[in-house]
Amino acid sequence: MIKVKKRKFLLLPGDGIGPEVVGEVKKIIHWFNKNKSLDFEIDEGLAGGVSYDKHGTPITDEVFYKALECEAVILGAVGGPKWDHVEFSKKPERALLKLRKELKLFANLRPAICFKQLVDASTLKPEIVSGLDIMIVRELTGGIYFGEPRGIKPIDNGERKGINTHTYTTSEIQRVSRVAFDLAKKRKNKVTSCEKSNVMEAGLLWREEVQQLHDKEYKDVELNHMLADNCAMQLLRNPKQFDVIVTDNLFGDMLSDQASMLTGSLGLLPSASLGAKNKDGKVRAMYEPIHGSAPDIAGKGIANPIATILSFAMALRYSLDLDKEADNIENAVQDVLNDGLRTKDIAEKDKKEVSTKEMGDAVISKLK
Numbered sequence: 416m417i418k419v420k421k422r423k424f425l426l427l428p429g430d431g432i433g434p435e436v437v438g439e440v441k442k443i444i445h446w447f448n449k450n451k452s453l454d455f456e457i458d459e460g461l462a463g464g465v466s467y468d469k470h471g472t473p474i475t476d477e478v479f480y481k482a483l484e485c486e487a488v489i490l491g492a493v494g495g496p497k498w499d500h501v502e503f504s505k506k507p508e509r510a511l512l513k514l515r516k517e518l519k520l521f522a523n524l525r526p527a528i529c530f531k532q533l534v535d536a537s538t539l540k541p542e543i544v545s546g547l548d549i550m551i552v553r554e555l556t557g558g559i560y561f562g563e564p565r566g567i568k569p570i571d572n573g574e575r576k577g578i579n580t581h582t583y584t585t586s587e588i589q590r591v592s593r594v595a596f597d598l599a600k601k602r603k604n605k606v607t608s609c610e611k612s613n614v615m616e617a618g619l620l621w622r623e624e625v626q627q628l629h630d631k632e633y634k635d636v637e638l639n640h641m642l643a644d645n646c647a648m649q650l651l652r653n654p655k656q657f658d659v660i661v662t663d664n665l666f667g668d669m670l671s672d673q674a675s676m677l678t679g680s681l682g683l684l685p686s687a688s689l690g691a692k693n694k695d696g697k698v699r700a701m702y703e704p705i706h707g708s709a710p711d712i713a714g715k716g717i718a719n720p721i722a723t724i725l726s727f728a729m730a731l732r733y734s735l736d737l738d739k740e741a742d743n744i745e746n747a748v749q750d751v752l753n754d755g756l757r758t759k760d761i762a763e764k765d766k767k768e769v770s771t772k773e774m775g776d777a778v779i780s781k782l783k
């Protein structure tokens with residue numbers, strides 16, 4: 416066995432079910448260290464509401480610097496009703512947004528894959544979703560999430576005005592589109608770009624810049640443009656028409672939630688947030704399940720750890736080029752689902768319901 420140099424993951428379990436699902440990833444990391452001599456190093460930190468409770472801020476500088484230095488961040492989830500009263504700039508979600516923005520993680524990859532074992536868990540008809548394999552590439556550091564001016568201010572008549580600004584520049588659009596085209600080349604070679612070019616100038620610019628990049632560098636990839644509202648409808652009508660969808664921050668937030676439910680459960684879907692390559696070809700990255708902190712089931716030991724486990728597999732694939740190890744994990748998940756193991760979110764009649772820990776253990780028992 417070849418010894419690989421120490422590589423550090425920063426685990427940010429966060430709030431709600433975050434610590435439970437990240438706990439299962441920790442077990443998997445230990446398994447790889449023990450059985451494959453991979454020497455992964457783990458560091459841990461507080462982010463989100465737990466950090467606010469302890470330090471009065473959703474993420475401390477210390478944790479942020481750890482994020483800058485590690486190979487990849489694995490995040491559980493942040494937020495919950497407990498922090499509803501907290502001032503906007505200190506809300507748990509700000510930790511996530513700060514990490515995305517300041518690590519410059521502009522490309523968010525959100526796969527929506529329908530596992531064949533779970534076709535019946537979707538609310539859509541089996542023939543609509545079976546074999547579904549979509550990749551949503553969401554722009555993550557621009558658009559209305561970050562545009563200035565923003566705020567809430569009093570206006571003349573005693574009313575208040577809420578302001579957010581939607582902006583995009585050529586380079587912001589093109590760098591995320593490039594990620595989408597490159598991914599499509601390794602898949603079914605088809606990109607659908609979504610915006611509202613019929614209403615918003617920033618949407619029109621989006622369409623034009625994606626088209627220009629395509630004509631210059633990616634002529635061999637099929638490109639379609641679709642209005643985002645139509646895309647929402649088409650995702651329900653005929654989701655298998657899509658291969659890679661590239662879209663802005665806000666539409667990507669909504670369309671990826673919608674796409675995830677085609678697959679039956681939010682509890683299964685991982686995501687990767689990637690930055691630009693640096694000089695040594697390394698990419699800053701954060702990996703997290705698509706689901707949130709699910710406060711209603713937190714602490715009960717019933718959350719599905721698969722989305723987080725698959726997020727770790729994405730980390731191995733995209734940050735460390737460990738494709739074989741990523742395949743190992745993904746195959747183990749398939750095996751466990753084949754065996755009929757189900758957490759509550761994907762429970763089926765006559766199938767045993769297992770806890771978060773049992774699901775994690777089962778995946779580990781299938782690792783080769």
Ligand code: IPM
Nearest residue numbers: 493494508511512668705707
């Ligand atoms: C997501 C979440 C976040 C977002 C929240 C928690 C800030 O919904 O990752 O999709 O809106 O981006």
Ligand code: MG
Nearest residue numbers: 667668669672
């Ligand atoms: Mg969301």
